[in-house]
Amino acid sequence: MTTPRTLFDKLWDAHVVTPESDAAPAVLYIDLHLIHEVTSPQAFAELEARGLPVRRPDLTKGTLDHSTPTLPPQANGQRPYASDEARAQVDRLRENCSRFGVELFDYDSPQRGIVHVMGPELGLTQPGQTIVCGDSHTATHGAFGALAFGIGTSEVGHVLATQCLLQRKPKTLAITIDGELPPGVGAKDMILHVIGVIGVNGGTGHVIEYRGSAIRALSMEQRMTVCNMSIEAGARAGLIAPDDVTFDYLRGRPRVPHGEAFEQAAARWSEFHSDDGARFDREVHIDARDIQPTVTWGTHPGQVSAIAAQIPANADSDEAKARDYMGWQPGQELAGRPVDVVFVGSCTNSRLSDLREAARVLRGRRVHPRVRMLVVPGSEQVKRDAESEGIDRIVRAAGAEWREPGCSMCIAMNGDIVAPGQLAVSTSNRNFEGRQGKGARTVLASPLTAAACAVAGEITDPRPYLTTEPADHSAMAELETA
Amino acid sequence: MMQPFTTLTSRTVVLRERNIDTDQIIPARFLTTTERKGLGKHAFSDWRTLPDGSPDPDFPFNRPENIGARILVAGRNFGCGSSREHAPWALADLGVRAVISSEIADIFRSNALKNGLVPIVLDEPVVDELIDRPGIELQIDIASQTVTLPGGTRVRFPLDAFARTCLLEGVDQLGYLLRQAPAIQRFEESNQRSQRHAR
């Protein structure tokens, strides 16, 4: 009998070109390399300096997302870039892709999107693959049972030139979440809760496999939200074994095999699961019934609490620093704190189901006059799908802004920023000091919570909004006639 | 293409905070560059200035006695967050050649090593002592994997054998990978990946 292997072991073993030894790391083959404008220019420059081609342009795909404006082009056709440098960076990726023969999903592509939204949507992301990108949220693709992780720019160069990376085998951490999530509690609450339990460095050196009945019950989009934030616990990758939910999501997507070939591929992909008895280096068990609507209160994604909780009163020095940065008082109730900005978007929560959740709260209601709310679809496809359901109208009727796809306020390098001292409730993945703009304060939340906070103008539990009727009938009427 | 790195003697500059993420090391608004150089002036941008925009005289990297310090000592879980290699580029541009902490995030560590910046993990009590004594002179020796404290005490730090060779010999990792081309070719052929994954 062969030794039982974890999902991670199977993915690793299938991609080892040269095994690791004490003296050298393994050479690991990469099946899909996603690139964007921010972390690739210096890598292409390195290839150019050495006179090297891209080894597998067919396995390399580019998109524009990070420094791209989310306001539409102006009358003269120019896009409103935050700076000339940002424009130059986008132009550089275009030049590099055309020079090296890499397919780029440019502005004119109906499929352009945030790199981690676009890959799965096109079916470029498939179970059993190794996927890398110069972006730490590459872990998102692990939701398909692919070993997907973020790399630095030197490594982007390594993959462009050799389609391989030098890697030491990481350890494995199984996080098993059983039981049913309470109503009004979603994937974002789940992953924030998990990071709160294991800590921002709880996954360092490990690849996480998420397992258990609560994970199985999630849709593909929800699974992506969970895997996306693995890096916020320090893990480079998060994995979920593929199943029928995965195959149903992929079937018919533009870049997967079609017909019989798809079913054959699915049969092969089904082998990517952890065998019974496979050993993990560490295991953590979480009961889904313990999870409530969860937000961050501090300045890293491990400083989380239920919305119903209070700001820590007896804080250690790091907590006290975070509390001061956020402008909270010790022991203060989190609920009821006034909110200035709400952002629904980012590769964590900008897919159709996320926008539907936000719209479910916004429908027939108005964003509080104090609040500026941005809703930024993750891709052109998401934008079209949402518009065909009227989500854009619900968003606009509520007084929020409906934008073009991109990373936007998640990283705040395209001009979409939160002003110093303002409090933003955001569906993105990082609440670091200044992440959304210098001096900006960020509370991470689910799309439901974010939308509820926008309407209330303060931090609030979204659940009452799911059971009560909208009060603002004029907004409702405006919507009907829109 | 990297300079060999054998020993380093320098005073320390200390940032005692834990979980210093790469957004603090180099905020995203400076990532629109297409160069590797010149990011030092933006390193810790949001920590270096007072609200009126003038340099904060108390921020460790602004203090005159720290100019030229090549060893950064920082609180636990240094370099977490984004995969941006701009973080080690910015530190290297400031002249930093080594970071000492009780825990260093995975991607930062890997990025740092590719830029001649040594990530050194020591036990928390040792790091705490270094944090409490900013500006002391340390000696780092890569071959013996030791840090020598002012009294002569030597502390060993873990270093991957490959990383050690790369530092000592200035090994060019891309060059190393390029030399694996025959094995990569065989792998591609045996897996027929060219067919299966071509899109």
Ligand code: SF4
């Ligand atoms: S949305 Fe945010 S986390 Fe996701 S790829 Fe863009 S910048 Fe990175």
